[in-house]
Structure formats: C-alpha cells, structure tokens
Amino acid sequence: MSPVEVDRALTRCTGRVLETMCYSDPLPITGLEEGQPCIRTQLRFHGTYSGIFHLDVTEDAGRSLATTFLGAEEDVPAPEMASVICELTNMICGSMLSTLDARADIQLDAPELLVDGVPRSEGASYKAFEIDNGQMAVAIQFN
Amino acid sequence: MSYRILIVDDSPGMRAVLRRVIDLSGIPVETCLSACHGRAALETLGSERVDLILTDINMPEMNGEELVAELKKNPVLSRIPILVISTDATSNRMQRMLELGAAGYVIKPFQPETLRCEVERVLGEVHVAG
Numbered sequence: 001m002s003p004v005e006v007d008r009a010l011t012r013c014t015g016r017v018l019e020t021m022c023y024s025d026p027l028p029i030t031g032l033e034e035g036q037p038c039i040r041t042q043l044r045f046h047g048t049y050s051g052i053f054h055l056d057v058t059e060d061a062g063r064s065l066a067t068t069f070l071g072a073e074e075d076v077p078a079p080e081m082a083s084v085i086c087e088l089t090n091m092i093c094g095s096m097l098s099t100l101d102a103r104a105d106i107q108l109d110a111p112e113l114l115v116d117g118v119p120r121s122e123g124a125s126y127k128a129f130e131i132d133n134g135q136m137a138v139a140i141q142f143n
Numbered sequence: 144m145s146y147r148i149l150i151v152d153d154s155p156g157m158r159a160v161l162r163r164v165i166d167l168s169g170i171p172v173e174t175c176l177s178a179c180h181g182r183a184a185l186e187t188l189g190s191e192r193v194d195l196i197l198t199d200i201n202m203p204e205m206n207g208e209e210l211v212a213e214l215k216k217n218p219v220l221s222r223i224p225i226l227v228i229s230t231d232a233t234s235n236r237m238q239r240m241l242e243l244g245a246a247g248y249v250i251k252p253f254q255p256e257t258l259r260c261e262v263e264r265v266l267g268e269v270h271v272a273g
Contacts, residue, residue: 020252021160070156071163084156090201091251094230098250105235108201110153 001100006125006140013096014127014138017088022068026129032056032137039082040114041089045097048104051142053093054124057085061134086111092138145173146266147191151184151198151210152177152228157251161197161228161258168259170266181205185213193223195266200229200236208240215244224265228253 011028018024032038039062043053057065066076066084076084089111097106124141148165152158158177165172176191178184180202187193196214200207207227214220224246229236232250240248246265249258 017252020254066156070159080156080159083154087154087156090154091230095232095250095252098230098232102232102234104233106231106233108230110201110203 003125005100006142007127009096009099010125010127010138010140013099014092014129014136017091017095018065018129018131018136021088021091022065024065024068024131026131026136029128029130029135031126031128032058032135036134038062039085041086041111042114043089043093043111044109045093045106046109047106048101049097049106049142051140053089053096054139055085055089055092055136056138057131057136058134061131061136064133065131082113086113093140096140145171146194147173148175149184149187149191149193149196150175150177151179151181151196151202151207153179153199153202155179157199157228164255164258165262167255168262170259170262181207181210181213184210188214188220188223195262196223196225197228197262198225200227200231200240208243211240211243211245226261226265228258 015026018026037059038056039059041055045051062081062085063075066081069084070076094108124139126139128137150158150161162175165175176187178187182205198207198210211225226247227240227245228249230251237248247261249261
C-alpha cells in the first residue's frame with residue numbers, strides 16, 4: 001500500500017469513528033499545539049501487517065469525547081475517560097487496517113496508556129485534527 | 144418476553160456503550176450481565192440463564208473466537224445466539240466467526256440503529272426456532 005493510501009485511510013477512519021461514536025466532526029490541522037496536557041495511547045498489531053498505532057488527544061478534548069461516547073450527562077472520571085480513549089484507539093486502528101486490506105489477517109494487542117509522549121518516527125503516517133474542546137493526533141507505522 | 148443479555152468486552156467503556164444502546168433500543172431486557180473476557184463469560188454462563196451473547200474478539204485470557212468455539216462444543220450453551228462486535232472488518236475474520244457459529248457480526252464503529260436491528264434479528268430467529 002502506498003503512503004498516500006495510508007494517509008487517506010488514517011483521515012477517513014479517524015473521521016468515521018469520531019463521527020459515529022462521539023458525534024464529533026474533526027477538522028484536519030498540521031499538528032498538535034505544544035505544551036498541552038495530553039492522553040496518549042499506543043496499540044501494536046501483528047499478522048499480515050505489523051506495526052504500531054499511536055493516538056494523542058488533549059485532555060479537555062478527551063473528556064468531551066468520553067462524555068459523548070458514554071452518553072453521560074456530566075464529565076466522566078479519569079479512569080473511564082482513559083478506557084474510552086483506549087477503545088477509540090482500538091476502533092480507529094482496526095477500522096483503518098480493515099479498510100487498507102479487507103482480506104488481511106490481523107491481530108490487535110490491547111491499547112496501552114502511555115505516560116510519556118512518543119516522538120514522531122520517521123516514516124510514520126501522521127494526521128492531526130481540531131475537535132471539540134481541543135485536538136487529536138493519530139499516527140501509524142508499519143514494520 | 145424479556146431477555147437476559149451477556150456483554151463480553153474487555154473495555155469498560157464499550158460495555159457501557161453496548162448497555163446504553165440496548166437500554167434505549169426498546170428491546171425488552173430483564174437483565175444485562177457483563178464479562179471482561181471469554182473465560183469470565185463461561186463462568187457467568189455456568190450459573191446464569193442467558194438469551195443472547197454480545198462479544199468482542201480481541202480480549203485477554205480468552206478471546207472471542209475461543210469463546211465461540213467453546214460455546215459451540217457445549218450442547219446446552221451452543222443454543223445461545225452470539226453476536227460478534229468487533230473493529231475487525233476483514234473478510235477472513237468475519238467468515239471464520241460465522242463458520243464457528245456466530246449468528247451475526249457488527250463492525251465497530253456502528254450506528255445504534257445497526258446494533259438494534261441485528262439484536263432484534265437474532266432474537267427473532269430464536270423465537271422462530273423456539
């Protein structure tokens with residue numbers, strides 16, 4: 001698959017997941033503003049394709065996404081917010097890999113919360129978005 | 144008739160979403176049980192009557208594929224319809240789960256209406272079969 005296909009799938013699948021599960025309409029931007037507190041996750045995948053997927057979301061945006069995802073009327077506690085961000089990571093990555101190759105055989109590991117940010121790797125496809133109350137970035141790198 | 148539904152997913156967030164969709168669907172539900180992986184689901188099924196199982200695939204301990212295979216080996220539990228709910232939209236995986244005996248497959252992300260229709264379809268087949 002070409003880098004252009006991967007970039008398109010990353011944008012399309014992130015949009016589809018956020019629109020369907022969180023009623024959010026992400027707008028592409030060049031990158032996350034530095035210095036904002038973020039929730040960060042990573043997910044490794046194996047099989048026909050292997051690699052790693054990353055998601056960074058600013059805290060206020062993550063809280064908004066989690067509240068809408070759960071249909072909660074008030075802000076959700078931090079552990080529930082983390083669980084939702086992990087589930088969104090799983091959905092975006094799974095949706096993207098299936099979109100890129102519907103005949104692939106792929107296993108996804110459980111998403112992990114990261115304490116520190118991961119520097120953007122050379123060769124990774126990266127997309128950032130403005131969303132409700134903040135920003136989100138996703139990146140995928142194939143081995 | 145009110146149904147007893149078992150939700151199997153390692154994500155607490157996803158379990159909450161599935162439960163909310165079912166609660167809002169209008170489907171008569173007596174109780175919604177939950178388990179965080181296949182092995183916990185089997186333990187629950189050892190002591191609880193269940194009319195429908197909704198299961199994820201990627202889970203620790205025992206994944207959804209192993210769970211479906213285990214259930215289909217059991218003469219009593221094999222009658223419970225299983226709806227798989229997964230991000231994996233690859234044809235190989237969907238075909239494998241349906242061949243193992245899953246009654247349906249819903250791809251995440253999903254519209255609440257999609258899930259409601261699938262749950263109703265599967266429960267409707269139970270009525271016809273019964």
